[in-house]
Amino acid sequence: MASPRRSVEGRPLGASVSSNTSNPGSPAHGGGSSSRFEFQSLLSSRAAGVDPTSARLRASESPVHRRGSFPVAAAGSSQASPPSLPEEDRIDLNPSFLGIALRSLLAIDLWLSKKLGVCAGESSSWGSVRPLMKLLEISGHGITWLLGTLYCLCRSDSWAGREVLMNLLFALLLDLLVVALIKGLVRRPRPAHNQMDMFVTLSVDKYSFPSGHATRASLVSRFILKHLVLAIPLRVLVVLWAFILGLSRVMLGRHNVTDVAFGFFLGYMQYSIVDYCWLSPHNAPVLFILWNQQ
């Protein structure tokens, strides 16, 4: 088959094999399955008596093999640096700086998250404050906020109050949906040192990216700061709560730092969506009339 041969010849044999031997299936190694596929294709092309050099030259006609290419290393190897390789291919075969940057970030993330996971277990160095962290966890839980908002909505006797609470409810549901979607798509496992002893979870909550508590903390605190008239100390407290809640996710070992950082960003952006789609008796009269009849 032509396409596997093309993939093989887009990268040097040495780089392809060594990048797979340490951890064949690991995403951290650039998607193990495609590399494995390329390595196997190389073996089969040899077995089929295909000359690798000519295959490589044919490959340079296709843009397909360039994607994710590894450096043309192996100086001195005639296979690794064919003289007739077109200029454009030589550029594309260089290491991707974005790839290197992402892998470095991931390594720092894992290292830092492990260091900060000081309440991950009862026997951890800060294990004694674990109950306090778990209390904080409940303060940012989806159920707490949904039930609290519904309760206030039932008790509210002003149109303005109901409007704000209806939008908070919409924001919380939107957040649950968006986080579940991203968790299901990304499927990043929780840190190895996490104990899965969380209060009420959804099935996607076995995944860690992004942190649902961080998105909620940032969304809700932005919402509160915008729609409630609070004294400065209380406003500071709201921001502090969001920040400490995010930090506690890493300290409990529930998340890596990047899960929480992205969660804060996502929650902040979600608020912009809520603000843009603000529900009011003018643009969603049915909703308000229905609620009024309850």
Ligand SMILES: CC(C)=CCC/C(C)=C/CC/C(C)=C/COP(=O)(O)O
């Ligand atoms: C209406 C509805 C679907 C309610 C479900 C509420 C619920 C169980 C939310 C889960 C909240 C949760 C445990 C999120 C995980 O937060 P992470 O910070 O660990 O990602």
